[in-house]
Amino acid sequence: MTTDKKIKCENCGNLTPSYNTVCLSSEDNLQTICLKCYNKTIAGALGEDYQHMDFEPIIIKDSDEIEHKFHFLHRLLGHIQTIESFELVEGSPGGYEFSVIGDPKExxxxxxxxxxxxxxxxxxxxxxxxxxxxxxxxxxxEDIVHGQISCEHDSSDFDRIPMVIIDGKEISWEDFGQMLMTYEGFNFKFQIFDRSDEMD
Ligand SMILES: [Zn+2]
Known part of the structure; x- marks a missing residue:
């Protein structure tokens, strides 16, 4: 089932997917606004003009010739700016996810x-x-695995079940463990990277 639920931006009134919104809290209220309005606010606070750029989704083929459709989000965060890319799984970001961090002037x-x-x-x-x-x-x-640490969609906040995303595929913790059994008795090295770091 697809759940690409749209949310109304409380600033411009446009309907936008929930992943494209930001929740702003001030002393007495909570406001959900779209990223475009959010970036405009941040740029305004910095005394800069904001030129909004819509990134159209892009399709890239993987090594098995399977197509992956990526969506993009641009976020201004004052001292940095980020662009995130992700696939959609049942209307929410999932599969391959990437992000890059730059100077706001870049x-x-x-x-x-x-x-x-x-x-x-x-x-x-x-x-x-x-x-x-x-x-x-x-x-x-090559005996090397790169991936992202995630958690099972239906696991609760109190009892989260780990899941890993490797090559854009959701691999359960159990399947990941089974994958390692080919190497029983071998040693391994486990290193954590920031999501904007390239792991090479
Ligand atoms: Zn808006």
């Missing part, structure tokens, strides 16, 4: 190019493959 198109190049490099890599013989996921010959 050219937006240059920042976007940096992100796009990184996305293409990542989609060209393959860390896992499906072994139809054993009906399990396996790590490719």
């Amino acid at each position: 050219d937006l198109f240059e920042l976007f190019t940096k992100l796009y190049e990184r996305m293409k490099r990542a989609l060209n890599k393959k860390h896992i493959y499906r072994d139809e013989g054993t009906r399990s996921w396996q790590i490719t010959e």
Whole structure:
């Protein structure tokens, strides 16, 4: 079921997907506004003009020739600006996710190019493959896995079940564990990166 629920921006009145909104809280109220209005507010506070740029979704093929459709969000945060890219799974960000951080003065198109190049490099890599013989996921010959730490969609806030996203695929904690069993007795190294860092 698709749940691309739209929310009305309390500033401009436009309907926008919930992932494109920001919740602003002040002393006595809570306001949900779209990112465009949010960025305008931040730029205004910094005394700068804000030129809004809509990034159209882009399709990139992975190493298996499977198409991935990416959506983009641009966020001004005062001392930094970010562009995030993500796929949609049932109307919410999921699958492959990337982000890039830049100086607020940095050219937006240059920042976007940096992100796009990184996305293409990542989609060209393959860390896992499906072994139809054993009906399990396996790590490719390089013995390296890059991924994102996430949690099961239906796990509660109090009892969160981990899940990892590798090559844009949601892999359950159990499947991830099974993947490691090919290497029983081997040593491993586990390193955490910021989501805007490239892991090479
Ligand atoms: Zn708005």
